[in-house]
Amino acid sequence: MKHIIIGTGVAGIAAIESIRSLHNQSDDITVLGDDPHGYYSRPGLAYYLTGEVLDKTLFPKKRADFINLNFKYKKARVTKIIRAEKKLELDDKTLLSYDKLLIATGASALPLTAHGANLEGVVKLDHLEDARRILKLAKRGKTAVVVGGGITALELTEGLRSRGVNVHYLLRGDRYWSNVLDEQESQIVQTRLQEEGVTLHFHSELIEVLGKSGKVIGVRLQDGRTLKCNILAYAIGIKPRMNLARDAELKLERGILVNEFMQTNDPNIYAAGDVAQVYDPITGRSILDSLWGVAREQGRVAGLNMAGQITPYIKSMPFNVTRLAGLTTTIIGTVGYGEDKDVLGIARGDSETWRQLPNAIVAQSGFDVNRLRILVGEKTFIGAVVMGDQTLSIPLQKIIANKIDISPIRDNLLSHNTKIADIIADFWSKQKMVEGNYATR
């Protein structure tokens, strides 16, 4: 059996591991990728920008790990999938044949369309080369303008700020990440950014990047203002890299459509990770996710199915941990609503489920840096945002994922001026005792 995996991200690596976990040692695995650095921690780029890790640290696998996995790697760009012959054409015109193919090409930043977007000093954060370029510019640059929303825009802002660059962050609306965070949460993040020395500009839209001798010298805003800067960093959303699939006439919507076995409409072709729009048999919807953990699990399931072990992908509760303005934040389940003016596509570290809010009541407590928001449904919690102190984030993750009946504490939680953190901690310790009893029986 010949497996080919296109893409060296976490979905691809997880697929190799799961194929090999089945002891199909005779199966042939070839990995093709166009990222010159192969597999590394993409989310870790944020911490590379802030200086918390060196770039060489971002590579989780050692040479020996790769040797154990026993696959062929070729740095190449695939130019065509010839489905009728089960062959791939590479940029050097080589043809490779496959039995099972996995497309795990990920997503890339939506391009900036404003005039001047091709000037030197306009940057995004897709891969390691981008991050290196940003750091190089930050050495000489004095001032940067950041546009966009969600997690990536903040990573750019904080990365640049921590390198001593003056940062202006432009927001189209009146607050940060308005479709996931509530007003107070946005306020907390904004205040902390300002304390870090970031200048925030609300209701501000970039119209044009101004340049001189091919380099950025400033930006012009819709209201006529201009800001001087040498760096313009943008994160306005991402789009799945579907060109190959489109040319091969695979079924697409916003991503490559796959069933719960990660299989496209061609039974020999699978897709996983940011590029895949995955059918969820429970809700009957096809969902696009752009989370690292999800990509890993999808890759793992795709690998098993490719190797002949039929395994459905079970979509877990969407959940992401991130740092917003230095504050560890866990977002679990459905917490947001509406559309974010700063994000055109889906924001990185984002999941669509976060915006599909059913009837739920919001209970909240906390202040400034420790804040907890829980969305309370009829009998279960639907979602939660935990900012700062993370003691409750794992219990909440479990309560939400396992749809634990919270009716005993529901009224208490929703009554006025209640300490929800204490109630939940208490509920969880009793819950754990119940679980423990089951375990010892």
Place this chain on the structure above:
Amino acid sequence: MSLLKIFKRSAIRRTVLFAGHVVPDSSRCVQCGICSDNCPIEIDVRAYAWRGESINKNECLTCGECVARCPRGVLRFEKTDLFTTGEK
């Protein structure tokens, strides 16, 4: 009085460290490597987190460096039963 408090806090901390080991929640981990980088005795904590295994190496000092530095709350101390069995 505050001195006593400090001693007490330090004693609690030491007890926790002594009786615990580091456990990862791999669904939170993005393999950035900050944990491995900061381990004073160079345990590849990240590899444990990838496999979802607790750090069961004898050499682990349970110094807490990795737990404190992880930007995503992947790592936590959990009590081992080694010294606590029999307690109810």
